[in-house]
Amino acid sequence: MNEEITKLIDLQAIDSEIDGFDQEIHAMEQEITALEQSIADKENKISLCREESEQLERQQRELKTGMEESFARIKDRQNKMMQVQTSREHQALLKEIEENKKMIKTQEDRILQLIEQVEQLGQDAAELEGLIAEEKELLLGKKEEVKKAVNKINSRKTVVMGKREALAPALQPNTLQRYTMLRERRNGTAVVPTRNGVCQGCFMTIPPQQENEVRKGEKLNFCPTCQRILYYLEEEEAESLDA
Ligand SMILES: [Zn+2]
The missing domain is CATH 1.10.287.1490 (Helix Hairpins)
Structure with a gap:
């Protein structure tokens, strides 16, 4: 990632x-x-x-x-x-x-x-x-x-x-700025995982193409609905979070 x-x-x-x-x-x-x-x-x-x-x-x-x-x-x-x-x-x-x-x-x-x-x-x-x-x-x-x-x-x-x-x-200034702004606007949560192609911030579906990019994790991806920064959580990790 x-x-x-x-x-x-x-x-x-x-x-x-x-x-x-x-x-x-x-x-x-x-x-x-x-x-x-x-x-x-x-x-x-x-x-x-x-x-x-x-x-x-x-x-x-x-x-x-x-x-x-x-x-x-x-x-x-x-x-x-x-x-x-x-x-x-x-x-x-x-x-x-x-x-x-x-x-x-x-x-x-x-x-x-x-x-x-x-x-x-x-x-x-x-x-x-x-x-x-x-x-x-x-x-x-x-x-x-x-x-x-x-x-x-x-x-x-x-x-x-x-x-x-x-x-x-250690973050790039513009990334940090974006993160800070998102936290202010999105009730403290700027970075969220996706699960089964759904943004865990706003629970809207992400287009499959973008979901693939999130999985690859090569660049920053933003939820098209809530603009939060997305990352892919391995199923196992997601399950351990549920537990
Ligand atoms: Zn979202």
Whole structure:
């Protein structure tokens, strides 16, 4: 096989390995981001609980003021009862007293409901606080773990980068340029094998004449559909790749 093709295959293998390292690091960083997001969501829910509690407590205070006013009205009507002469006036005052008593009952019931709701919100917030504490601890551990793993990956990456630096200048500049451009446009894969006359990059069939040239490997061949650089993989090698 043409030496340039062999170098390209090696370079692709190296770059794929480097991409793999980057993906591994990214995936681990994503786990941390997800955990941080989960904590932030819970903190947000807690502040919503607090806001709602404050609002309900305001309502409670208003209801209490209302109740005090009702009590005052009852007291006032009771005092008036002693001064009125006619039974009609007496009835009217009694009616007002009854109405205020009903109002107090309603206000009391509503206050009890509000107290329960505020209690529930407090419990919800406390539960969330507990979960946050757990997640924060988990996050600390995770960060430590990721830091170590990233360091390990980075030292492996340094070794592979060294190989790359040795190999890349050995390619002809225009080949390297083409390879680089293809990697950018084709999601990181510029060099692909053919199998049974099919490009393993885009899975389109290659014309038989070109497939023969790819087999010979005397010059660079490009997939007519995706323009990737093609090489021929011996069936045995292909099978071992599948395994
Ligand atoms: Zn293709």
